[in-house]
Amino acid sequence: MRRFxxxxxxxxxxxxxxxxxxxxxMASAFRESGAAVATVSLRRENAxxxxxxxxxxxxxxxxxxxxNTAGCHSAKEAITTAHMARELFSTDxxxxxxxxxxxxxxxxxxxLIEAARVLSQDGFKVFPYCTEDLVVAxxxxxxxxxxxxxxxxxxxxALGLNNPFGLRxxxxxxxxxxxxxxxxxxxxxxxxxxxxxxxxxxxxxSAVAKAGDPVSMARAMACAVEAGRLAFDSEPLPARDMAAxxxxxxxxxxxx
Amino acid sequence: MPTISINxxxxxxxxxxxxxxxxxxxxxxSVATAVNENFVPQTLRASHQLNEGDRVEILAPxxxx
Numbered sequence: 001m002r003r004f005x006x007x008x009x010x011x012x013x014x015x016x017x018x019x020x021x022x023x024x025x026m027a028s029a030f031r032e033s034g035a036a037v038a039t040v041s042l043r044r045e046n047a048x049x050x051x052x053x054x055x056x057x058x059x060x061x062x063x064x065x066x067x068n069t070a071g072c073h074s075a076k077e078a079i080t081t082a083h084m085a086r087e088l089f090s091t092d093x094x095x096x097x098x099x100x101x102x103x104x105x106x107x108x109x110x111x112l113i114e115a116a117r118v119l120s121q122d123g124f125k126v127f128p129y130c131t132e133d134l135v136v137a138x139x140x141x142x143x144x145x146x147x148x149x150x151x152x153x154x155x156x157x158a159l160g161l162n163n164p165f166g167l168r169x170x171x172x173x174x175x176x177x178x179x180x181x182x183x184x185x186x187x188x189x190x191x192x193x194x195x196x197x198x199x200x201x202x203x204x205x206s207a208v209a210k211a212g213d214p215v216s217m218a219r220a221m222a223c224a225v226e227a228g229r230l231a232f233d234s235e236p237l238p239a240r241d242m243a244a245x246x247x248x249x250x251x252x253x254x255x256x
Numbered sequence: 257m258p259t260i261s262i263n264x265x266x267x268x269x270x271x272x273x274x275x276x277x278x279x280x281x282x283x284x285x286s287v288a289t290a291v292n293e294n295f296v297p298q299t300l301r302a303s304h305q306l307n308e309g310d311r312v313e314i315l316a317p318x319x320x321x
Binding site for chain 2: 019026043044045054055077087088
C-alpha cells in the first residue's frame with residue numbers, strides 16, 4: 001500500500017459521513033469498520049449551530065479527516081472552499097471535486113486541473129476526484145497531485161467498477177501514484193475488486209450509510225478491503241482462457 | 257448601518273467588521289468565512305471592514321462523502 005503524501009494509513013477504507021440514519025449509527029459504522037479516513041464537508045452554519053454538534057461528533061471519532069469541495073462547479077469556487085476547509089479542519093488534505101455534468105456528477109477535467117495546480121502551489125495536498133482518463137491523470141500529476149481518485153461509477157449509483165479496463169490502465173500507467181477508487185462502490189465485492197487491481201484504497205459513503213444495516217455493511221466493507229489487500233499482496237493466479245487441471249494427471253488409472 | 261447578506265439572507269447590521277458581525281449574530285463556534293466569494297481567514301476578520309451590499313458566507317463542518 002502506497003503512502004498518501006508521505007503518510008501511511010492503517011488500512012485502505014475511506015468512509016463518508018453523510019446520509020446515515022442518525023449520528024449514533026454513523027459513529028458506530030466508523031467504530032465497527034475501523035475506517036482510516038473520514039470525508040467531511042462545509043455548509044452554511046445555521047442559528048442552531050448544527051455544524052458544531054457535528055464537529056464534536058467527528059472529533060470524537062479520532063480518524064484522519066479529508067474535507068471535500070462537493071457541490072463546486074468552478075475552479076474558483078473549489079479553491080475558495082478548499083481554503084475555508086483548511087482553516088476549519090486544520091488539514092492541508094483536500095478532496096477536490098469540481099462537478100462538470102449535472103446527471104452523472106462527472107468532474108470537469110479542465111477546471112479540476114486548474115484548481116489542482118493553484119491549490120498544490122499553495123501547499124495543499126490535493127486528492128482529485130477524476131475519471132480514469134489517462135491524459136487528465138497525467139495533467140493532474142504535472143499539476144502537483146501525488147494521489148489520484150478515479151471514479152468507479154457515478155456518485156451514489158452503486159454500479160461498482162464501471163470500466164475495469166480503464167481502471168486497470170490508469171493503475172498500471174502511474175505505478176508511483178497512490179490511487180483511491182472513489183464513488184460508485186455499492187458492494188463489498190466492488191471494494192475488494194478495486195483493491196485486488198492494485199488500488200490503495202476505496203472511498204465510499206452511500207453504500208454504507210444507505211444500507212438497511214449501515215453498521216454491518218461498514219464491517220463488510222472493511223473485511224472486503226482487507227481481503228482485497230491480502231489477495232493483491234499474495235500475487236494472484238493470472239486468468240487464462242483454457243482449463244488447466246489441478247488434480248495430477250500422472251498416475252490416472254486406466255478404467256475405460 | 258450597512259445592509260449585507262449573511263448566508264443568503266439580507267440583514268441590516270450595526271457591525272463594522274466581520275469579527276463584530278460574527279459576535280453580534282451569535283456565531284461562536286468553529287466557522288470559516290468568505291466575503292464576496294473571497295476567503296477571509298480568521299486572523300483577518302477583526303480588520304475586515306464590511307461594506308454596503310457585501311455577501312458574507314459563514315460555513316461550518318458538515319457531513320460529506
